[in-house]
Amino acid sequence: MNDSLKATFFAECEDLLEALSSGLAVVSEGAHDAETVNAIFRAVHSIKGAAGAFALTDLVNFAHRFETVLDRIRSGTLEIDAEVLRIITRSSDVLADLVEAAQSESGAIPEAMDGLVQSLTDLGEAPAAGGAAAADAFAFEPVAFAPICLDLPAAERVFHVAFTPHRALYENGHEPARLFAALAELGAVEVRCDTSRLPELDRLDPAESYLSWTIVLRGDIAEGRILQVFSFVEGLCDLTVDLVDEGVPHEPPALLVHESDGTDKGGAHMAPVDTPAPAAGPVGAAPGGAPKAARPATPGQPAAAPAATLRVDPERVDKLINTVGELIINHAVITQKVIASGIPQNSDLMADLDDYRHLAREIQEGVMAIRAQPVKPLFQRMARIVREAAEATGKDVVLVTEGEATEVDKTLVERLADPLTHMVRNAVDHGIEPAERRAAAGKPLPATVRLSAAHRSGHVQIEVADDGGGLNRERVLQTAIAKGLVSPDAKLSEAEIDNLLFLPGFSTASTVTNLSGRGVGMDVVKTTITSLGGRLTIASEPGRGSVFTISLPLTLAVLDGMVVSVGSETMVLPLASIVETVRPRPGDFMPIGPTGTLLSIRGAFVPVVCLGDVLGLGRHEIDASRSILVLIRTETGSQVALAVDGISDQRQVVIKSLEGNYRAIQGISAATILGDGKIALIVDPDAVVAMASQTPPLSPLADMEFHNDRRAAAG
Amino acid sequence: MTDVQPQDDAGATEFVSLVAGKQSFCIKITEIREIRRWTPVTSLPHAEHAVLGVMNLRGTVIPIMDLAAKLGLGSIEPSTRHVIVVVAVQGRTIGLLVESVSEILTVTNDMVRETPAVRREDATRCIRGLVEVEGDLSRILDLGALLGGEREEAA
Numbered sequence: 001m002n003d004s005l006k007a008t009f010f011a012e013c014e015d016l017l018e019a020l021s022s023g024l025a026v027v028s029e030g031a032h033d034a035e036t037v038n039a040i041f042r043a044v045h046s047i048k049g050a051a052g053a054f055a056l057t058d059l060v061n062f063a064h065r066f067e068t069v070l071d072r073i074r075s076g077t078l079e080i081d082a083e084v085l086r087i088i089t090r091s092s093d094v095l096a097d098l099v100e101a102a103q104s105e106s107g108a109i110p111e112a113m114d115g116l117v118q119s120l121t122d123l124g125e126a127p128a129a130g131g132a133a134a135a136d137a138f139a140f141e142p143v144a145f146a147p148i149c150l151d152l153p154a155a156e157r158v159f160h161v162a163f164t165p166h167r168a169l170y171e172n173g174h175e176p177a178r179l180f181a182a183l184a185e186l187g188a189v190e191v192r193c194d195t196s197r198l199p200e201l202d203r204l205d206p207a208e209s210y211l212s213w214t215i216v217l218r219g220d221i222a223e224g225r226i227l228q229v230f231s232f233v234e235g236l237c238d239l240t241v242d243l244v245d246e247g248v249p250h251e252p253p254a255l256l257v258h259e260s261d262g263t264d265k266g267g268a269h270m271a272p273v274d275t276p277a278p279a280a281g282p283v284g285a286a287p288g289g290a291p292k293a294a295r296p297a298t299p300g301q302p303a304a305a306p307a308a309t310l311r312v313d314p315e316r317v318d319k320l321i322n323t324v325g326e327l328i329i330n331h332a333v334i335t336q337k338v339i340a341s342g343i344p345q346n347s348d349l350m351a352d353l354d355d356y357r358h359l360a361r362e363i364q365e366g367v368m369a370i371r372a373q374p375v376k377p378l379f380q381r382m383a384r385i386v387r388e389a390a391e392a393t394g395k396d397v398v399l400v401t402e403g404e405a406t407e408v409d410k411t412l413v414e415r416l417a418d419p420l421t422h423m424v425r426n427a428v429d430h431g432i433e434p435a436e437r438r439a440a441a442g443k444p445l446p447a448t449v450r451l452s453a454a455h456r457s458g459h460v461q462i463e464v465a466d467d468g469g470g471l472n473r474e475r476v477l478q479t480a481i482a483k484g485l486v487s488p489d490a491k492l493s494e495a496e497i498d499n500l501l502f503l504p505g506f507s508t509a510s511t512v513t514n515l516s517g518r519g520v521g522m523d524v525v526k527t528t529i530t531s532l533g534g535r536l537t538i539a540s541e542p543g544r545g546s547v548f549t550i551s552l553p554l555t556l557a558v559l560d561g562m563v564v565s566v567g568s569e570t571m572v573l574p575l576a577s578i579v580e581t582v583r584p585r586p587g588d589f590m591p592i593g594p595t596g597t598l599l600s601i602r603g604a605f606v607p608v609v610c611l612g613d614v615l616g617l618g619r620h621e622i623d624a625s626r627s628i629l630v631l632i633r634t635e636t637g638s639q640v641a642l643a644v645d646g647i648s649d650q651r652q653v654v655i656k657s658l659e660g661n662y663r664a665i666q667g668i669s670a671a672t673i674l675g676d677g678k679i680a681l682i683v684d685p686d687a688v689v690a691m692a693s694q695t696p697p698l699s700p701l702a703d704m705e706f707h708n709d710r711r712a713a714a715g
Numbered sequence: 716m717t718d719v720q721p722q723d724d725a726g727a728t729e730f731v732s733l734v735a736g737k738q739s740f741c742i743k744i745t746e747i748r749e750i751r752r753w754t755p756v757t758s759l760p761h762a763e764h765a766v767l768g769v770m771n772l773r774g775t776v777i778p779i780m781d782l783a784a785k786l787g788l789g790s791i792e793p794s795t796r797h798v799i800v801v802v803a804v805q806g807r808t809i810g811l812l813v814e815s816v817s818e819i820l821t822v823t824n825d826m827v828r829e830t831p832a833v834r835r836e837d838a839t840r841c842i843r844g845l846v847e848v849e850g851d852l853s854r855i856l857d858l859g860a861l862l863g864g865e866r867e868e869a870a
Contacts, residue, residue, distance in 0.1 A: 329774065616761045660776070662776070
């Protein structure tokens with residue numbers, strides 16, 4: 001139970017942190033208004049409030065200081081200048097770290113926190129107009145049976161808060177003392193406890209709620225903030241908030257501890273103790289001034305809620321996606337059968353089938369859209385990476401983002417975080433030149449890292465561009481030679497040199513910095529992107545900067561593939577790794593060694609791998625008159641020609657796992673179902689190339705028998 | 716499917732009897748998901764020889780195994796006369812190619828004989844017990860031992 005509550009809390013925190021960073025983004029552009037600041041404040045406040053419920057002390061304390069500063073900005077007593085902006089932006093980073101630490105229960109304290117706490121405290125304690133500064137020093141004692149009075153510096157407005165908890169409030173684990181402590185942060189409070197409904201000790205039901213409180217609150221407080229304090233106990237108590245005095249401070253009116261004038265309000269207070277009091281109707285006259293607002297605290301009153309969203313277990317969506325995939329395959333099967341049965345193309349049935357296809361596609365798009373998420377949160381995270389990287393390297397860099405609304409499959413968004421972080425860090429650390437050199441080259445300061453996303457012909461393209469010095473190709477080549485990655489006399493084109501960056505074990509950084517060069521090279525980035533079915537390319541111009549482009553499929557559930565035939569089998573090659581298809585002429589083949597064959601294409605020699613051979617689907621001779629070659633680019637950037645018997649189609653296929661009911665097969669990444677209902681295997685080109693370069697592996701049969709025997713012998 | 720005798724005894728279990736490699740076997744009815752006609756499968760690279768390939772069972776990719784080959788009784792040359800028994804074992808769904816499916820047997824515990832200790836072979840390792848049916852012998856298959864490979868038979 002507690003775990004699920006916590007999970008909800010962290011899910012909400014994620015949303016709130018997102019709201020926080022988008023608010024801050026607006027502020028940093030200088031385009032903010034009161035509502036933006038309010039939204040930022042609300043986000044921090046809500047995190048604080050909920051964190052309190054889980055006793056996440058570090059988080060609460062930090063959020064509280066942060067909130068104090070934000071409150072001053074909100075009330076206009078603190079101007080946002082560059083320094084304040086820097087502090088609050090860094091604070092939001094630390095807040096995110098604290099949430100993360102709380103979630104992983106690591107208890108880790110972000111390094112930057114201590115310094116920021118000091119800065120925040122300084123900002124928060126600058127001469128305040130209201131009693132806000134005193135709030136920090138306020139420590140609340142739990143309310144006992146006796147009335148407690150707390151006198152704090154008086155301010156402009158005076159509120160009367162009548163608060164009668166229901167039994168359910170305690171049952172849900174709320175604690176009035178915490179609420180009062182929260183009120184005390186708003187301004188000066190006087191809390192009086194009404195114990196009149198307490199029964200004799202022997203008749204006391206320890207779980208019942210007998211106490212009610214009257215709180216006089218003074219300060220420059222918006223009424224909404226008082227209601228906000230009670231927002232977590234809405235519906236669990238009778239609450240009235242009356243503005244009794246709008247003017248300058250004066251003596252509080254006499255406090256009515258016990259109402260017994262027979263009005264409806266009294267009715268609520270005097271309800272028999274063993275039946276929880278029903279929510280009181282609007283309260284009538286309150287002493288000492290016109291009631292500004294009096295409303296029963298009821299649930300379902302959204303307070304400036306963002307657009308309603310639905311949280312759904314991703315598994316349900318995945319199941320739906322799967323089923324829709326079936327629907328589309330099913331349509332293809334039916335169509336094929338109908339055509340085979342000789343029904344004319346222009347018949348009604350065919351028209352209906354066409355409608356069926358449209359509907360199925362529409363459902364598929366709709367379901368995919370559920371999983372789709374804008375890249376905005378991902379980009380916002382990158383803003384922080386740029387900030388930290390710029391700070392660590394002492395460079396002046398701004399991040400410009402474009403196409404934040406571009407939607408990508410949720411899984412892709414998650415899996416892109418690491419590679420993108422690495423690329424952005426690289427751009428700041430290696431791409432951007434130091435300030436002196438920029439100045440010497442007459443380039444603008446601050447430097448720019450541009451992060452953009454866009455849909456391009458069924459793909460998502462994400463670019464990380466910097467306006468730095470561009471790749472130092474000479475150094476790249478020298479490093480590669482020094483590390484033995486290329487031979488010293490190799491003649492490489494510019495593009496080939498650029499691609500050396502993606503080789504495992506390559507890192508140009510002469511010194512290992514705190515940022516990049518931690519052993520995770522661009523090769524890992526490249527591998528991750530490739531495993532997502534995408535491609536990573538690089539374009540660089542000396543003196544002008546570099547652009548890294550990630551091109552990804554829209555979703556992981558389908559794959560763009562080329563349908564090929566190998567012997568009697570139909571297989572699918574992922575389009576992402578295909579460079580081109582070649583119908584060779586007899587003279588294009590050169591034998592090498594006893595069995596090897598090379599393809600001569602545009603002056604280069606590319607090894608030919610027979611797909612059927614490697615996959616054990618029978619012996620195939622590479623026959624120039626029959627074979628068709630599919631030129632693929634492997635993860636390492638080298639090219640290999642796969643010989644197949646025919647190419648029949650290029651289409652999107654729905655990916656089906658083989659591991660669920662069988663097991664992983666070497667050389668095969670997954671399976672798919674074709675229009676005729678038959679299964680086609682999806683080839684993993686890199687694994688096939690790796691298999692081809694090895695001696696034939698042990699057959700799985702021999703392998704399995706061996707294990708069985710061993711187990712039998714052991715048992 | 717003629718000899719179904721309704722029997723409410725607590726110890727009664729229903730089995731589907733089938734023929735593979737010209738021997739009679741039976742599988743607990745609760746382990747069977749469905750029985751369908753043989754349709755051509757997609758063969759898998761480097762698969763053990765009892766694995767004929769994979770087929771599409773309403774959108775799920777399931778492997779098809781030749782039961783006779785798996786038990787070391789020679790392989791079945793599949794044709795449309797043959798039948799695939801789809802079983803669920805340890806969370807996996809697998810199709811078994813058999814020569815034919817004959818009937819549903821209702822077996823009480825006292826009808827089950829223990830497998831006599833014979834040579835250790837795949838065929839006997841996967842047999843949990845024997846049932847005599849009208850003078851013939853049907854072998855109760857232990858699908859876990861046959862397909863899971865995780866569980867060891869009691870020595």
